[in-house]
Amino acid sequence: QVQLQESGPGLVKPSETLSLTCTVSGGSISSSPYYWGWIRQPPGKGLEWIGSISYSERTYYNPSLESRLTISADTSKNQFSLRLSSVTAADTAVYYCARHSDTGGYQNGFHIWGQGTMATVSS
């Protein structure tokens, strides 16, 4: 079955760039009609969608983060990545990667999740 695993540094300094990678096993990130997304959750708070990349590598960003955000895919490694620049303490959160779909006949929602990785912004 498809599994996702986040990786990346747990600590990032303010004003630097947070880089995370999600490695997908058991299925290809190029498989239609899936999207591969990033969601974050600050400590004790709710869920926020960051952005997604489709099986055809089209990207979709949360407008609130778009100016600082890049999501990309490496199909040779079956990975997709997030880069968030100019981070502040407000970006401290657990970051999840997840697969979702948006098509009739599929389980439309974030139906497979990684375990999450904590990213802390601090000097």
Add this chain to the structure above:
Amino acid sequence: EVVLTQSPATLSLSPGEGATLSCRASQTVYSYLAWYQQKPGQAPRLLIYDASNRATGIPTRFSGSGSGTDFTLTISSLEPEDFAVYYCQQRYAWPPLTFGGGTKVEIK
């Protein structure tokens, strides 16, 4: 952006009781709404998609209803493992995909 408002914020119930959770959208999302369960230290789990369809492996005590702007997640009889936080999420008007603020179901 579609804003999802969940109520109540906290629901205090006993095992065996039924639970009714509400999610209201700021504009119509038709039936493009999902529900998730999250337990402490775990990733969310998809329960319901497209308003009323149970995801794979989800017990029948979980059901979803509604369309347009008003949605409900019903747990017919709470099991001990059902005490958790529940989120709704819409996929009609995106980006951005948006989540509600969550409802915590706690043991009374």
